[in-house]
Amino acid sequence: MNCLYCDTAIALEMSWRNLLFPTVQPKLCESCDRKLLLIGEACCESCSRPLKNVAPKYIKENKCLDCIKWEQDPNWTNTLEKNISLFQYNDFLKEVVARFKFRGDYELAKIFSGELQRQLRTIEYEMLVPIPLSKERLLERGFNQSEALGQVAGIETDHVLERIHSERQSKKTRKQRLSQQQIFRFCGDKKQVFEKNILLIDDIYTTGITLRHAAKVLKEAGAGQVHAITLARG
Numbered sequence: 432m433n434c435l436y437c438d439t440a441i442a443l444e445m446s447w448r449n450l451l452f453p454t455v456q457p458k459l460c461e462s463c464d465r466k467l468l469l470i471g472e473a474c475c476e477s478c479s480r481p482l483k484n485v486a487p488k489y490i491k492e493n494k495c496l497d498c499i500k501w502e503q504d505p506n507w508t509n510t511l512e513k514n515i516s517l518f519q520y521n522d523f524l525k526e527v528v529a530r531f532k533f534r535g536d537y538e539l540a541k542i543f544s545g546e547l548q549r550q551l552r553t554i555e556y557e558m559l560v561p562i563p564l565s566k567e568r569l570l571e572r573g574f575n576q577s578e579a580l581g582q583v584a585g586i587e588t589d590h591v592l593e594r595i596h597s598e599r600q601s602k603k604t605r606k607q608r609l610s611q612q613q614i615f616r617f618c619g620d621k622k623q624v625f626e627k628n629i630l631l632i633d634d635i636y637t638t639g640i641t642l643r644h645a646a647k648v649l650k651e652a653g654a655g656q657v658h659a660i661t662l663a664r665g
């Protein structure tokens with residue numbers, strides 16, 4: 432077995448314990464594994480932003496200023512309950528995500544499976560919905576990275592959203608994007624989501640606007656609460 436990231440052979444520790452109780456095969460070598468860091472405790476309750484280097488005046492009741500602003504905006508109050516990010520958005524993670532997403536290395540999604548499965552066991556949800564890509568982007572990339580994360584971890588996902596706006600707009604400012612009416616359309620059966628507790632899955636939470644647009648469409652279709660899980664808080 433070789434490291435999925437750097438291809439170094441992974442030396443498996445041979446012990447009686449491992450022989451008797453084979454654990455999950457490690458996906459990364461020790462040196463890469465040390466760079467994949469969990470986000471830890473001290474982060475915003477609503478969006479998982481690490482609060483370690485945030486000045487106290489920008490934190491209110493364990494929430495970052497961004498989240499407070501979102502909740503104060505009447506357009507977005509109670510749209511997205513919470514985002515849970517798994518890992519620190521450090522150089523290593525950025526590089527892994529770039530390779531996975533932009534260079535199409537599907538296998539790399541396996542690096543995150545263990546932690547994703549572990550977190551999903553602690554979250555109450557009834558349906559896992561990946562953030563969809565536009566048809567052009569999907570064709571270009573070959574797979575949807577949000578769906579791939581669930582797939583390789585053996586977790587079922589439901590496709591009830593469709594992207595009606597291309598991703599090219601991501602270069603625009605936050606304000607421009609906020610003003611845009613819709614990014615997604617509901618394409619499932621409304622009975623399927625009615626009062627359901629839905630968990631969205633995406634790779635990175637950056638401004639939170641994409642997830643909120645998705646959550647809004649789901650709520651308008653009748654969903655109960657909408658939470659999100661992402662690899663990292665950008």
Ligand SMILES: [Zn+2]
Binds near residue numbers: 434463
């Ligand atoms: Zn490695």
Ligand SMILES: [Zn+2]
Binds near residue numbers: 477478
């Ligand atoms: Zn926050």
